Amino acid sequence: MNFKIRAARKEDCKDISRMIMELAVYEKMPEQVKISNEDLERDGFSPNPFFECLIAEVSDEYMNKDGYTIVGYTVYFYTYSTWKGRSVYMEDLYVMPEFRAVAKRCVRLQFSVLEWNKPSLDFYFTKGAEDLTAKEGWHFLRFHGQALDQLAREAPNN
Amino acid sequence: MFNRWEDLCNVISLRPLLPAVGLPTPVLPTWCLILYFLDIFHNMDFSIRPATLEDCKDIARMLLELAEYEKVLDQIKVTQKDLEQDGFIKNPFFHGIVAEVPEEHRSKEGHTKVGYALYFYSYSSWKGRAVYMEDLYVMPEFRGKGIGKALMSKVAQLGLAAGCSLLNFSVLDWNKPSLDFYLSQGCSDITADMGYHCMRCEGDELEKLAQGGT
Numbered sequence: 001m002n003f004k005i006r007a008a009r010k011e012d013c014k015d016i017s018r019m020i021m022e023l024a025v026y027e028k029m030p031e032q033v034k035i036s037n038e039d040l041e042r043d044g045f046s047p048n049p050f051f052e053c054l055i056a057e058v059s060d061e062y063m064n065k066d067g068y069t070i071v072g073y074t075v076y077f078y079t080y081s082t083w084k085g086r087s088v089y090m091e092d093l094y095v096m097p098e099f100r101a102v103a104k105r106c107v108r109l110q111f112s113v114l115e116w117n118k119p120s121l122d123f124y125f126t127k128g129a130e131d132l133t134a135k136e137g138w139h140f141l142r143f144h145g146q147a148l149d150q151l152a153r154e155a156p157n158n
Numbered sequence: 159m160f161n162r163w164e165d166l167c168n169v170i171s172l173r174p175l176l177p178a179v180g181l182p183t184p185v186l187p188t189w190c191l192i193l194y195f196l197d198i199f200h201n202m203d204f205s206i207r208p209a210t211l212e213d214c215k216d217i218a219r220m221l222l223e224l225a226e227y228e229k230v231l232d233q234i235k236v237t238q239k240d241l242e243q244d245g246f247i248k249n250p251f252f253h254g255i256v257a258e259v260p261e262e263h264r265s266k267e268g269h270t271k272v273g274y275a276l277y278f279y280s281y282s283s284w285k286g287r288a289v290y291m292e293d294l295y296v297m298p299e300f301r302g303k304g305i306g307k308a309l310m311s312k313v314a315q316l317g318l319a320a321g322c323s324l325l326n327f328s329v330l331d332w333n334k335p336s337l338d339f340y341l342s343q344g345c346s347d348i349t350a351d352m353g354y355h356c357m358r359c360e361g362d363e364l365e366k367l368a369q370g371g372t
Contacts, residue, residue, distance in 0.1 A: 109362035128363030147344030155311035
């Protein structure tokens with residue numbers, strides 16, 4: 001099957017939004033998706049974007065039953081490791097089910113996987129990824145909602 | 159002098175007692191002075207400000223101190239020069255804030271830059287704009303004075319100002335003092351609660367992966 005990988009454009013945000021929801025459904029957390037395609041347009045296609053995005057597109061003769069030709073995406077952004085330097089974090093990687101089984105001088109690629117998602121974990125291991133949570137004991141922590149507001153209120157005023 | 163007495167009253171909550179005692183503010187007993195200076199020591203003056211290019215030397219120093227604490231000193235490849243190149247360009251890879259104390263409180267080696275936080279903006283495809291705190295560090299002799307909390311709060315404040323709804327960071331599971339502190343401040347352990355594992359590809363494996371791309 002012919003497909004191409006290209007940089008996402010603003011017009012793709014509707015499809016990206018659709019696939020974000022499909023991925024969230026697969027991860028059993030669709031209620032956690034709070035952003036819309038307008039948020040993606042604003043945050044990904046401004047002079048200092050918060051993320052970058054690549055799209056996988058098939059030609060018209062391979063469009064799926066609903067008529068989509070944009071069949072996969074990855075959202076990523078550049079980060080920094082005070083140990084190793086420039087890094088890239090892959091926030092999402094997704095290919096629609098029926099289309100599966102197909103640098104800025106960064107030194108590492110990081111991403112997260114749910115521990116029960118064995119097919120993805122196995123795939124990533126075959127590509128040479130390491131599970132740092134299992135290997136080194138790293139845990140992701142997060143402040144959000146009221147706890148984040150409360151923390152920010154306690155910042156010094158200078 | 160009058161301002162210091164005002165500070166004293168506020169700091170040790172004597173103000174409500176003053177009318178009862180019948181003493182004008184500037185006239186207070188010696189025990190108040192003792193308490194005042196003890197309290198000044200506990201609430202050491204410090205300031206939090208954005209990092210500048212000149213701070214990279216101290217950030218590099220403290221980064222190594224943090225790495226030693228995390229038992230990963232041999233893994234550090236970033237130098238002062240890398241920090242200067244990567245943090246102070248048109249589209250920086252990170253932002254930094256520094257905690258500084260006045261000269262009279264400098265460390266035994268003479269340092270006045272005693273803590274830092276390093277962060278960058280990121281994105282959640284579920285929640286939108288986010289901020290990731292890569293490092294948070296206070297030199298051991300300056301801990302217990304609210305500096306770490308002030309640095310973290312500042313990152314939260316800057317993140318909210320930029321429209322972020324999440325402050326994310328990572329902690330090693332054996333680092334119980336830090337984990338306990340963060341949990342006491344209201345954060346969630348996403349790995350424990352939701353089962354997310356942090357994955358990484360680097361070095362030869364990253365090169366191989368990149369070569370496999372179209």
